[in-house]
Amino acid sequence: MTSNEQTPESSSPLVDIRNLHKSFGDNHVLRGIDFSVAPGEVVCVIGPSGSGKSTLLRCINMLEEPQVGDVVVRGEDLTDPDCDIDAARRHIGMVFQQFNLFPHQTALSNCTLAQRTVLGRPAAEATRVARMNLERVGLADKEDALPAQLSGGQQQRVAIARALSMAPLLMLFDEPTSALDPELVGEVLTVMRGLADEGMTMIVVTHEMAFAREVADRVVFMDGGVIVEEGTPAEVIGDPQEERTQEFLRRVLDPTNAGAL
Amino acid sequence: MSPRKRRQRIRVLQYGVLVAAIVAAAAIADWGQIVDVFFNVDAARQTVADGLGSALLHTVTYSLGGFVLAFIFGTILGLMRLSEVGPYRWIARAYVEFFRGLPTLIVFIALSLMPLAFPGMSIPFDPYGTVWLALGIVGAAYVAETVRAGVQAVPRGQVEAARSLGMSSAAATRKVVLPQAFRIMIPPLTNELIILVKDSSLVFAIGLALSDFELTTFGKSEANALANVTPLVVAGLAYLVITLPLSILVQRMEASTAKGR
Numbered sequence: 001m002t003s004n005e006q007t008p009e010s011s012s013p014l015v016d017i018r019n020l021h022k023s024f025g026d027n028h029v030l031r032g033i034d035f036s037v038a039p040g041e042v043v044c045v046i047g048p049s050g051s052g053k054s055t056l057l058r059c060i061n062m063l064e065e066p067q068v069g070d071v072v073v074r075g076e077d078l079t080d081p082d083c084d085i086d087a088a089r090r091h092i093g094m095v096f097q098q099f100n101l102f103p104h105q106t107a108l109s110n111c112t113l114a115q116r117t118v119l120g121r122p123a124a125e126a127t128r129v130a131r132m133n134l135e136r137v138g139l140a141d142k143e144d145a146l147p148a149q150l151s152g153g154q155q156q157r158v159a160i161a162r163a164l165s166m167a168p169l170l171m172l173f174d175e176p177t178s179a180l181d182p183e184l185v186g187e188v189l190t191v192m193r194g195l196a197d198e199g200m201t202m203i204v205v206t207h208e209m210a211f212a213r214e215v216a217d218r219v220v221f222m223d224g225g226v227i228v229e230e231g232t233p234a235e236v237i238g239d240p241q242e243e244r245t246q247e248f249l250r251r252v253l254d255p256t257n258a259g260a261l
Numbered sequence: 262m263s264p265r266k267r268r269q270r271i272r273v274l275q276y277g278v279l280v281a282a283i284v285a286a287a288a289i290a291d292w293g294q295i296v297d298v299f300f301n302v303d304a305a306r307q308t309v310a311d312g313l314g315s316a317l318l319h320t321v322t323y324s325l326g327g328f329v330l331a332f333i334f335g336t337i338l339g340l341m342r343l344s345e346v347g348p349y350r351w352i353a354r355a356y357v358e359f360f361r362g363l364p365t366l367i368v369f370i371a372l373s374l375m376p377l378a379f380p381g382m383s384i385p386f387d388p389y390g391t392v393w394l395a396l397g398i399v400g401a402a403y404v405a406e407t408v409r410a411g412v413q414a415v416p417r418g419q420v421e422a423a424r425s426l427g428m429s430s431a432a433a434t435r436k437v438v439l440p441q442a443f444r445i446m447i448p449p450l451t452n453e454l455i456i457l458v459k460d461s462s463l464v465f466a467i468g469l470a471l472s473d474f475e476l477t478t479f480g481k482s483e484a485n486a487l488a489n490v491t492p493l494v495v496a497g498l499a500y501l502v503i504t505l506p507l508s509i510l511v512q513r514m515e516a517s518t519a520k521g522r
């Protein structure tokens with residue numbers, strides 16, 4: 001691509017990460033990541049356990065602070081000490097592997113809390129937005145349920161509705177289906193597919209190769225804290241060029257190995 | 262001998278020892294004398310008529326007031342223990358270690374001597390202020406540890422979810438962490454209240470006016486006047502009226518959280 005990344009055209013990236021390094025103590029986890037995501041793009045990040053996928057995702061909303069490099073979202077560098085990170089995070093929704101719903105609050109309250117405290121929306125409007133998003137994930141009838149009363153798949157869908165209630169420009173998913181029983185994976189992926197179809201910009205760390213193949217505009221393969229290979233799903237999953245990618249996909253796609261991840 | 266047979270024999274032996282001890286106690290003790298001194302019906306009536314109710318009320322007032330102060334100081338100290346600012350942590354740590362290691366009686370006596378040491382100074386609401394402060398100061402050390410443990414028991418993912426929605430650190434603490442932490446803390450806090458109810462008896466060391474007597478001081482003065490131990494037994498039973506329901510409540514709550522897991 002050309003180097004006109006500063007001009008605020010529609011083609012300028014929503015997320016632009018340059019030379020990102022992150023260490024935990026002397027464990028150098030991210031070793032120079034360059035990565036950008038255009039508005040409306042769906043990017044799936046794949047790679048072996050410990051390769052730094054979650055860490056990369058968590059650097060994008062500064063749940064982890066990188067030591068080196070820039071994380072530019074909507075033209076704003078989040079690593080800048082003057083950056084108002086709380087304000088920036090309003091535009092970045094995140095969905096966690098363990099759902100992390102607020103267990104003391106109903107599905108509806110989970111979706112209204114941040115609207116009320118962060119955006120200062122009046123109760124009626126926050127409730128309206130929350131209901132709309134619960135309906136979007138197919139849980140209109142569960143608004144009074146506590147998380148403990150919901151199945152894993154339902155909890156994860158509430159978590160998605162909670163993030164959507166802030167009207168984010170970007171959604172981060174960290175293995176959203178890895179903690180689910182196999183029969184509940186589908187309902188969550190369906191919601192995510194719907195979001196992608198609506199044009200949401202999404203970065204999805206996942207082991208669901210079928211989902212990546214079908215929904216992703218681009219697949220990024222990480223190993224050892226670097227991006228080894230990226231391209232369309234057909235390129236990276238269908239016809240990997242790098243030895244490490246081939247080796248990883250052989251393990252993941254091998255049906256006798258399906259349970260190992 | 263099979264393990265089962267051996268267990269049976271041991272059980273028979275245990276019951277045998279118990280029966281022998283009871284028989285010996287019954288044979289040796291002068292039961293008429295014991296009943297007369299400890300369970301004298303007239304003395305019990307006299308104790309109730311002389312103001313057991315008011316003494317009970319004072320015990321409740323002293324311990325509840327102490328608990329409110331302990332709760333406020335303790336929550337502040339507990340949050341200081343978790344602060345990212347080193348000196349806050351150290352101060353709170355020193356406070357907790359100091360007052361946990363000190364007999365509560367010493368704090369009572371020290372506070373009662375304050376007006377002597379600082380002429381002109383007086384603790385308001387005497388003697389209530391002195392008792393509340395003494396119980397509050399000591400109780401705060403225990404409450405602080407309870408708060409710290411409660412907050413640490415809330416999974417990290419809760420804060421991350423709140424922050425990823427754009428909530429400030431303070432808002433995440435107030436709206437997400439503390440409500441969950443307090444729920445975890447209710448059983449240990451109730452235990453702390455039980456301890457304060459009992460510790461309110463230490464007020465006997467600072468000398469109370471007749472009108473401020475609580476259960477222990479009241480029981481002691483009645484026992485002296487009647488030359489009989491029964492008033493103290495009655496006072497002891499009155500403590501149980503407060504503490505037993507509380508401790509049953511704690512057991513219930515612990516059982517129900519154990520089930521909820």
Ligand SMILES: Nc1ncnc2c1ncn2[C@@H]1O[C@H](COP(=O)(O)OP(=O)(O)OP(=O)(O)O)[C@@H](O)[C@H]1O
Nearest residue numbers: 024027029047048049050051052053054055056175
């Ligand atoms: N908070 C942390 N403190 C210390 N080390 C960490 C922390 N988070 C991650 N790491 C380390 O960073 C490395 C990469 O972790 P990361 O979670 O990013 O991997 P991943 O690719 O998401 O793996 P997985 O597929 O298992 O989720 C691992 O070695 C991990 O132990």
Ligand SMILES: [Mg+2]
Nearest residue numbers: 053054055175
């Ligand atoms: Mg991960």
